[in-house]
Amino acid sequence: MNLISSLGERMKGGFHGLRAKQILLTLLIFASVLLLIWAWDRNAFLTSFLPLQIQLLRPSPDILLGAPVVTSIPFEPDVNAKKYLSTVASNRKVVSEQKEKPSDVVMPTVPSEGTTPKTENPDKTISSNDRKKVIGSPEKEMLHEENLGSETKPGIEKKVSDTGATSAFAPLVSEKKENDSSIMAAEKKKACNYAKGKWIEDSRRPLYSGFGCKQWLSEMWACRLTQRTDFSYETFRWVPHGCQIPDFDGSSFLRRMQDKTIAFIGDSLGRQQFQSLMCMVTGGVERPDVLDVGREYGLVKARGAIRPDGWAYRFPSTNTTILYYWSASLCDLEPINITIPTTDWAMHLDRPPAFLRRYLHMFDVLVLNTGHHWNRGKINANRWVMYVGGIRNTDRRLAEITKAKNLTVYSIVKWLDSELPKYPKLKAFFRTISPRHFFNGDWNTGGSCDNTTPLAGGKEVTRDDSSDPLASGAVKGTKVKLLDITAISQLRDEAHMSRYSIRGTPGTQDCLHWCLPGVPDTWNEILAAQL
Numbered sequence: 357m358n359l360i361s362s363l364g365e366r367m368k369g370g371f372h373g374l375r376a377k378q379i380l381l382t383l384l385i386f387a388s389v390l391l392l393i394w395a396w397d398r399n400a401f402l403t404s405f406l407p408l409q410i411q412l413l414r415p416s417p418d419i420l421l422g423a424p425v426v427t428s429i430p431f432e433p434d435v436n437a438k439k440y441l442s443t444v445a446s447n448r449k450v451v452s453e454q455k456e457k458p459s460d461v462v463m464p465t466v467p468s469e470g471t472t473p474k475t476e477n478p479d480k481t482i483s484s485n486d487r488k489k490v491i492g493s494p495e496k497e498m499l500h501e502e503n504l505g506s507e508t509k510p511g512i513e514k515k516v517s518d519t520g521a522t523s524a525f526a527p528l529v530s531e532k533k534e535n536d537s538s539i540m541a542a543e544k545k546k547a548c549n550y551a552k553g554k555w556i557e558d559s560r561r562p563l564y565s566g567f568g569c570k571q572w573l574s575e576m577w578a579c580r581l582t583q584r585t586d587f588s589y590e591t592f593r594w595v596p597h598g599c600q601i602p603d604f605d606g607s608s609f610l611r612r613m614q615d616k617t618i619a620f621i622g623d624s625l626g627r628q629q630f631q632s633l634m635c636m637v638t639g640g641v642e643r644p645d646v647l648d649v650g651r652e653y654g655l656v657k658a659r660g661a662i663r664p665d666g667w668a669y670r671f672p673s674t675n676t677t678i679l680y681y682w683s684a685s686l687c688d689l690e691p692i693n694i695t696i697p698t699t700d701w702a703m704h705l706d707r708p709p710a711f712l713r714r715y716l717h718m719f720d721v722l723v724l725n726t727g728h729h730w731n732r733g734k735i736n737a738n739r740w741v742m743y744v745g746g747i748r749n750t751d752r753r754l755a756e757i758t759k760a761k762n763l764t765v766y767s768i769v770k771w772l773d774s775e776l777p778k779y780p781k782l783k784a785f786f787r788t789i790s791p792r793h794f795f796n797g798d799w800n801t802g803g804s805c806d807n808t809t810p811l812a813g814g815k816e817v818t819r820d821d822s823s824d825p826l827a828s829g830a831v832k833g834t835k836v837k838l839l840d841i842t843a844i845s846q847l848r849d850e851a852h853m854s855r856y857s858i859r860g861t862p863g864t865q866d867c868l869h870w871c872l873p874g875v876p877d878t879w880n881e882i883l884a885a886q887l
C-alpha cells in the first residue's frame with residue numbers, strides 16, 4: 357500500500373485520538389527513514405571527496421598494464437608505482453598548466469602548495485581522454501624500455517610518447533625517474549668491470565658454425581675450413597665477476613638495435629669483430645634478405661682496388677645497419693700529390709678519419725680500434741708521412757712511434773668526446789688492443805703459437821685496471837667507453853689462426869688474428885652487454 361495515499365485517506369478521515377497517534381507514528385517512521393537516507397547519501401557524497409583509502413593508494417600491476425581506471429595518487433610509490441606516478445604527474449602538469457606558468461610548477465610528487473584549488477586533487481579534472489593516456493602510457497614506456505634498453509633517456513622517451521607531457525616537462529619526469537630500476541641497472545653496468553672474470557666451458561658455444569656464415573666470414577679466418585683439427589677454443593664463454601652478460605640472441609639483439617647503426621672503425625681486428633657480429637646476429641645462417649648498403653656510406657670498390665674500404669649491411673626486419681670501415685691508424689690519410697699514383701700519404705696524427713667525421717651523425721654505436729699498424733715497417737710500406745696541425749711533423753720526439761700513436765689515440769678520443777653532446781644517443785667505445793701471441797720470434801721472424809691446450813696460462817683475470825694503459829688513459833674522464841678485451845684475450849693464445857690457412861701453405865704463422873667463431877665473439881658479447 358502506498359504510504360502517501362493512505363496518509364491522505366486517514367487525514368481525510370478526521371482527527372480522532374487513535375488516528376492522530378497513528379499519524380504521529382507514521383510521521384516518525386517517515387522522518388527516521390529520511391534521516392537514514394540522508395545520512396547514507398551524505399556518507400557516499402563524502403567518500404568521493406575524502407582523502408583516499410589506503411588500499412587505493414598503491415596501484416596494482418594490473419593498473420600499470422592498463423586495467424581499471426584509478427584516479428588516486430600513489431603516496432607510497434614502489435618501483436612500479438613510480439612509473440605510474442610520473443605519468444599521473446605529467447597529466448597533472450597538463451591540467452595545471454592551464455592555470456600556471458611552467459616555471460611555477462613544483463615537483464609533482466608532493467601535492468602543490470599555494471596553487472589553484474584544482475591542484476588539491478587535480479586528477480578530478482582529468483578528462484576521460486587523459487585517463488586513457490594515464491593508463492596507456494606506462495605500457496608504452498615498458499615497450500620503449502624493451503626496445504631501446506637504456507639507450508634512450510627517460511626524458512627523451514617522454515617526448516615521443518603521447519602522454520600529453522610537454523617537452524618542457526620532460527626534465528621533471530626524468531628527475532623523478534632517477535631512482536627508476538632502469539637507471540639503477542645502468543649504474544650497475546657502469547660499476548661492473550666486464551674485463552674481470554673467468555673463462556668457462558659452455559656447451560652453448562660457439563654461437564654459429566665455423567662451416568657456415570659464408571656470407572660474411574672471410575675464408576681466411578674460418579679455421580673450420582683449414583687443416584686444423586682441434587676446436588676446443590670454440591667452446592669458451594667469458595663470465596665476468598659481479599656482472600651479467602645476458603645470453604646472446606641474434607633476434608633480440610636486432611630488436612634492441614631497431615633503426616640503429618653499429619659502426620666498427622679500425623684495422624683488421626676490427627674487421628674480425630665486425631664479421632663476428634654479423635655471424636652472431638644471423639647465427640651463421642644464410643640471410644638473402646640482408647641488404648648491402650655500402651653505397652650509402654661511399655663503401656664501393658674503387659677501380660683497380662682489391663676491396664672496398666668497408667662494408668655495410670642492413671637487416672630490413674629491424675632496419676638495423678652494421679658496418680665496418682677500414683682505418684688502420686685511426687687518423688686522416690690524404691694523398692700528398694693526387695696526380696702521382698704512388699704518392700705519399702699525409703698521416704694527420706691529430707685529425708680523425710674523414711669517414712668518421714662525415715658519418716658520425718648516422719651512428720648509434722661506434723667501436724674504434726687501432727694498434728698493430730703502428731710500427732715503422734708498416735708506416736713506411738704504406739708511404740705514410742706524419743703530419744701534425746696540418747703540416748709535416750718535424751718534431752723528432754713525436755716521430756717516435758709510441759709518441760705518435762699516443763697523440764692519435766688521445767686526439768681521436770678527445771675529438772669524439774667533444775662531439776658526443778651533439779649526439780646524445782650515440783654510444784662510443786674504444787676497444788683496447790688485441791694481444792698477439794708470437795712465441796720464439798715475431799710475425800716475420802718465424803714466431804709461432806702452437807699451443808692447443810686452452811687456458812694453459814690461467815683462466816682468470818683478477819686485475820682491476822686495464823692491460824691497455826694507452827686506451828684506458830685516453831678515455832679516462834671522457835664519455836667514450838672502454839671495451840676492454842686485452843687481458844681477457846691474453847689468456848687465449850691457442851685461439852689464433854696459428855699455422856693454419858685455407859690453402860694449407862706452410863710458412864709464417866698468424867698469431868695476431870683469431871679463428872672465427874672464437875675470441876672476437878666474446879668481445880661482441882661484452883659490447884652487447886654494455887649497450
Ligand SMILES: *[C@@H]1O[C@H](CO)[C@@H](O)[C@H](O)[C@H]1NC(C)=O
Pocket residue numbers: 534535
Ligand atoms: C633514491 O632512493 C634512495 C633510497 O632508495 C634515497 O636515499 C635517495 O635519496 C633517492 N634519490 C632520489 C634522487 O630520489
Ligand SMILES: *[C@@H]1O[C@H](CO)[C@@H](O)[C@H](O)[C@H]1NC(C)=O
Pocket residue numbers: 615616617675
Ligand atoms: C631506418 O632507421 C633510420 C635511422 O637509423 C631512419 O632514419 C629511417 O627512417 C628508418 N627507415 C625505416 C624504413 O624505418
Ligand SMILES: *[C@@H]1O[C@H](CO)[C@@H](O)[C@H](O)[C@H]1NC(C)=O
Pocket residue numbers: 693694695696
Ligand atoms: C704533383 O706531381 C706532379 C707530377 O710529378 C707535379 O707536376 C705537380 O707539380 C705536383 N703537385 C704538387 C702540388 O706538388
Ligand SMILES: *[C@@H]1O[C@H](CO)[C@@H](O)[C@H](O)[C@H]1NC(C)=O
Pocket residue numbers: 758759762763766
Ligand atoms: C699521451 O698523451 C697524453 C695527452 O697528450 C699525455 O698526457 C700522456 O703523457 C702521453 N703519454 C705518453 C706515454 O706519451
